[in-house]
Each structure stands twice: as C-alpha cells, then as structure tokens.
Amino acid sequence: xxxxxxxxxxxxxxxxxxxxxxxxxxxxxxxxxxxxxxxxxxxxxxxxxxxxxxxxxxxxxxxxxxxxxxxxxxxxxxxxxxxxxxxxxxxxxxxxxxxxxxxxxxxxxxxxxxxxxxxxxxxxxxxxxxxxxxxxxxxxxxxxxxxxxxxxxxxxxxxxxxxxxxxxxxxxxxxxxxxxxxxxxxxxxxxxxxxxxxxxxxxxxxxxxxxxxxxxxxxxxxxxxxxxxxxxxxxxxxxxxxxxxx
Amino acid sequence: xxxxxxxxxxxxxxxxxxxxxxxxxxxxxxxxxxxxxxxxxxxxxxxxxxxxxxxxxxxxxxxxxxxxxxxxxxxxxxxxxxxxxxxxxxxxxxxxxxxxxxxxxxxxxxxxxxxxxxxxxxxxxxxxxxxxxxxxxxxxxxxxxxxxxxxxxxxxxxxxxxxxxxxxxxxxxxxxxxxxxxxxxxxxxxxxxxxxxxxxxxxxxxxxxxxxxxxxxxxxxxxxxxxxxxxxxxxxxxxxxxxxxx
DNA sequence: AGCTCATGTGAACGACTTTTACATGAGCTG
DNA sequence: CAGCTCATGTAAAAGTCGTTCACATGAGCT
Numbered sequence: 001x002x003x004x005x006x007x008x009x010x011x012x013x014x015x016x017x018x019x020x021x022x023x024x025x026x027x028x029x030x031x032x033x034x035x036x037x038x039x040x041x042x043x044x045x046x047x048x049x050x051x052x053x054x055x056x057x058x059x060x061x062x063x064x065x066x067x068x069x070x071x072x073x074x075x076x077x078x079x080x081x082x083x084x085x086x087x088x089x090x091x092x093x094x095x096x097x098x099x100x101x102x103x104x105x106x107x108x109x110x111x112x113x114x115x116x117x118x119x120x121x122x123x124x125x126x127x128x129x130x131x132x133x134x135x136x137x138x139x140x141x142x143x144x145x146x147x148x149x150x151x152x153x154x155x156x157x158x159x160x161x162x163x164x165x166x167x168x169x170x171x172x173x174x175x176x177x178x179x180x181x182x183x184x185x186x187x188x189x190x191x192x193x194x195x196x197x198x199x200x201x202x203x204x205x206x207x208x209x210x211x212x213x214x215x216x217x218x219x220x221x222x223x224x225x226x227x228x229x230x231x232x233x234x235x236x237x238x239x240x241x242x243x244x245x246x
Numbered sequence: 247x248x249x250x251x252x253x254x255x256x257x258x259x260x261x262x263x264x265x266x267x268x269x270x271x272x273x274x275x276x277x278x279x280x281x282x283x284x285x286x287x288x289x290x291x292x293x294x295x296x297x298x299x300x301x302x303x304x305x306x307x308x309x310x311x312x313x314x315x316x317x318x319x320x321x322x323x324x325x326x327x328x329x330x331x332x333x334x335x336x337x338x339x340x341x342x343x344x345x346x347x348x349x350x351x352x353x354x355x356x357x358x359x360x361x362x363x364x365x366x367x368x369x370x371x372x373x374x375x376x377x378x379x380x381x382x383x384x385x386x387x388x389x390x391x392x393x394x395x396x397x398x399x400x401x402x403x404x405x406x407x408x409x410x411x412x413x414x415x416x417x418x419x420x421x422x423x424x425x426x427x428x429x430x431x432x433x434x435x436x437x438x439x440x441x442x443x444x445x446x447x448x449x450x451x452x453x454x455x456x457x458x459x460x461x462x463x464x465x466x467x468x469x470x471x472x473x474x475x476x477x478x479x480x481x482x483x484x485x486x487x488x489x490x491x492x
Numbered sequence: 493a494g495c496t497c498a499t500g501t502g503a504a505c506g507a508c509t510t511t512t513a514c515a516t517g518a519g520c521t522g
Numbered sequence: 523c524a525g526c527t528c529a530t531g532t533a534a535a536a537g538t539c540g541t542t543c544a545c546a547t548g549a550g551c552t
Contacts, residue, residue, distance in 0.1 A: 043539095053541080
C-alpha cells in the first residue's frame with residue numbers, strides 16, 4: 001500500500017522542483033478547512049507528496065510556514081485595500097466605505113490568510129518583516145483617514161487621522177471576526193455584515209460631523225460628487241444609515 | 247526518580263477528590279500563559295498531579311475542557327457586563343460606556359477566558375449550552391442598547407437597538423482583539439485602548455444624534471445627570487471625544 | 493565525466509491524544 | 523462491620539506530530 005508514494009515519486013522524480021510553493025498552497029488549503037490551529041506540517045508535506053522531513057529544507061519550523069502565509073496575506077490585503085481606496089475616487093467617503101467592504105470581503109474570501117494573519121496567535125511583533133507588512137496594510141487605512149480628516153467640516157475641531165484610522169480598523173476587524181467568517185457566520189443577524197459595517201462607519205462619520213449623504217460640505221477640496229442616481233444601492237437612505245426602523 | 251508522583255499520591259491518596267475543578271484551574275493558567283493553541287491536556291493533568299488518562303474521566307476530550315472554560319468565561323463575562331451596566335445608573339450614556347470599559351477590562355484581566363471564548367477556534371454554534379451562554383452575555387449589551395435607543399432624540403428616526411448592540415459589540419471586540427490583549431498589546435498607540443474605545447463609542451453615539459456631554463436631551467425619561475464635577479476624567483472634553491487635535 | 497550542494501528520504505526521539513484493561517477505595521446496603 | 527459496586531484513577535499501547543540526523547539523489551557547474 002505504499003505504491004502511492006512510489007507512484008508520486010515516479011511522476012515527479014526525487015526532487016519536487018517547487019516544494020516551497022507547493023507547501024504554501026497546501027497549507028493555505030488546510031488552514032482554510034481546519035483553521036490555523038488544526039493545520040499540520042505533516043499534512044502539508046503529505047499533500048505535496050513528500051516526506052515529513054522535507055519541509056524543513058524550506059522552513060525552519062511550522063511557525064515559519066505560518067508566518068510566511070501571514071506575510072503573503074498582509075501583502076494581498078494591502079493590495080486589495082489599495083485598490084479599494086483607489087486614491088479616494090470618486091469621492092472620499094465613497095472610497096472610504098469601499099475600503100471597509102474590501103476588508104470584509106478579504107476576511108470572507110481569504111479565510112486562510114485572514115486566519116493566519118489575525119487568529120493564529122502568531123507573535124506579529126516578533127517578526128520584523130511581518131510587522132512591516134502589517135503596518136503597510138494599516139497605512140492604507142491611515143492614509144484614507146488622513147484624507148477624510150482633511151475634509152472635516154469647518155468650524156468643528158479636526159479629528160486626529162490616526163485615531164480615525166484605528167477606529168475604522170477596529171470596527172472592520174470586529175465585524176469581520178464576529179460575524180463575517182466562512183463557515184462561522186455564527187450569529188443570526190438582522191442585516192448582512194457588509195450592511196452592518198457600512199451603517200456603523202456612516203454613523204461614526206456623521207458623529208464626526210461629516211455629511212454622510214455623499215455631498216461634502218467643503219467646497220473645492222473635493223471633486224464634484226457623484227450624481228445621486230449613480231451611487232446605486234450604497235447611498236444613504238434619507239432616514240439614516242439603516243433600514244426602516246419599525 | 248519518580249518519587250515526586252508517589253509523593254503527590256501520598257499527599258492526596260489515590261483519588262484526587264476534586265480533579266475536574268483542578269483541571270479547569272490548571273487549564274486556565276496554561277491558556278493564560280501559552281494561549282489556547284499551546285495548551286495541552288497532558289500538561290493540565292501533570293499540573294493536577296494525575297496521569298494523562300485521568301482527565302478523560304471528566305471531559306470527553308480536550309475540546310470539551312476548552313468548551314467548559316469558554317462556557318464559564320461567558321458566564322463571568324455576562325456577570326461583569328451586568329454589573330457594569332448596573333441597570334443604566336446613574337444615566338444611560340455613562341452606564342453604556344462603563345459596559346464598554348468592562349468589555350476591555352475583561353479581555354485584559356481574563357486573557358485565558360477571552361482566548362477560549364473568542365480566539366480558540368471553538369465552533370460556538372456546535373455547542374448549544376455555549377451558544378446560549380454567549381447569547382446571554384450579548385443580551386446585556388442588547389438590553390443596554392435598547393434603553394439607549396429609547397432615549398433617541400425626538401425628531402430623528404429611532405435607531406434599531408439590535409443594530410446598535412451589534413455595532414457596540416464589534417467596536418469593543420475589535421479594540422480588544424487588536425490592541426488590548428495581554429502581552430500582545432502589539433501596536434503602538436497614540437492613546438490607551440480604553441480611551442480609544444471610549445472615543446469611538448462617543449463619536450458613534452453622537453452620530454446617532456445622542457448628546458454626548460452626558461446631558462440627556464429628553465426630559466423626565468432619564469434620571470438627572472451626574473453633576474459635572476462628579477464625572478471625573480471620563481467626561482467629554484468640550485472640543486470633542488478626543489484629545490487636543492494639533 | 494566528475495564534483496558539489498541543495499533538496500529529499502527514512503529512522504528515530506520525545507511529546508501529545510485517546511483507548512483499553514486493570515486497580516483502588518468511598519460510600520451504600522444488609 | 524463485611525461486602526459490593528461504581529466512580530475515579532493508573533499503566534500500557536497505538537497512532538500522530540514536530541523535529542533532528544545521517545544518508546541518498548541528482549541538477550547544474552567545471
């Protein structure tokens with residue numbers, strides 16, 4: 001019953017040729033299925049068709065593989081946030097909310113990455129590269145917050161952008177962790193996680209004095225707003241950022 | 247040299263007498279140290295001075311021990327939130343913020359419970375008792391939100407309490423997960439997690455139209471507010487719910 | 493053709509989880 | 523108090539993992 005392994009070896013020769021990548025992919029799949037805790041180094045090796053010792057030629061230990069995945073995750077995360085932000089087009093508030101949705105979408109569509117990044121218990125601060133990658137991702141949110149803060153309605157004190165960024169991050173992460181994960185969209189909600197986050201952010205921005213109907217109060221500093229009929233669906237209903245209160 | 251085990255046995259006899267509780271305590275300590283992932287059934291047994299097989303007389307498997315801890319955690323969580331809410335005294339907004347701080351305090355002071363409850367990857371929905379306990383805890387937040395929603399300033403549409411509760415929960419959980427965990431207060435922050443959350447909640451409430459200076463707008467429905475000099479430190483500075491913007 | 497070194501193998505170690513057959517003794521029953 | 527029973531503990535064993543080590547292989551360079 002070990003002709004399977006022989007078979008495999010016959011197919012690909014003694015050397016795998018691309019083991020590092022294969023291990024990363026295998027691990028990604030396993031983490032998506034069973035979570036970072038349930039993922040096993042040996043399993044990844046098996047899935048790649050190599051012995052249990054082979055992975056040690058490419059990763060110091062199981063943790064390093066996990067870190068590599070988290071690192072890659074932060075990079076993809078950053079690029080998705082960057083794309084969503086799109087340098088604040090067509091207007092800052094719209095783009096800002098798109099970033100929020102992108103956060104949730106990432107958590108939903110890349111559960112393995114999200115898990116490795118935020119739920120694996122990895123000591124992020126122990127790995128400089130990882131920390132840097134994480135920071136780069138956060139900086140997207142920060143940059144967006146900065147642009148938003150600059151639009152603060154005149155007359156009111158300008159909110160610190162850093163604080164706004166942290167607030168938005170915590171909201172996004174909270175919603176994602178609690179309500180938006182793969183098979184784990186555990187609680188029954190009166191609204192989708194996306195709607196929940198969108199309303200949350202809108203209420204928050206309104207609390208800062210921002211007009212949340214997509215019509216910026218400042219003039220000139222902001223490109224002309226999208227015509228109302230173009231902001232399909234995600235526009236704020238007249239009553240407020242939530243459905244009809246009953 | 248296995249006289250240690252003999253020693254222990256001599257001290258307590260063949261039967262432990264209170265093994266279940268001892269295991270729970272041991273596990274709690276281990277999880278606090280090394281996280282739910284690093285915690286080991288065998289270690290707990292060792293710590294309690296029994297063989298590795300003994301725990302199976304009290305827990306079906308490692309997961310059941312973890313679940314028991316999470317369950318207990320939710321119960322303590324509920325009671326702490328209940329105490330913090332204190333039925334909305336002295337006024338709803340103050341009590342509401344106290345709940346937020348209690349959330350963070352729990353995450354900080356009971357990392358083992360928090361870990362088991364929210365970060366262990368336990369399938370909460372697979373265990374009805376656990377799910378119920380979790381729901382009971384959340385219901386505190388929901389009840390508080392309901393009271394708050396009832397105070398919504400007249401004229402504006404009344405926000406759905408359930409949505410508010412989910413929002414507050416996500417903020418609290420987001421801040422706790424990202425910034426407020428034991429050795430893992432990873433990122434450098436311009437303010438403490440408590441301040442961060444407090445500002446976040448205040449801005450949010452203001453976004454809903456609530457007066458956030460602790461002086462309720464409605465009259466009669468709310469007990470008289472605390473005199474300003476009594477709300478030490480946690481009162482809202484005149485400029486807004488954050489420090490001086492520079 | 494031959495060398496070398498990155499890459500993979502198998503065996504082995506200790507730790508962990510879980511099951512099984514057996515041991516102990518606390519507490520009830522007569 | 524004697525005897526029984528059953529909850530609770532033990533040791534041993536099987537299977538899995540992580541990790542290391544000595545050794546094998548063969549890709550690519552000289």
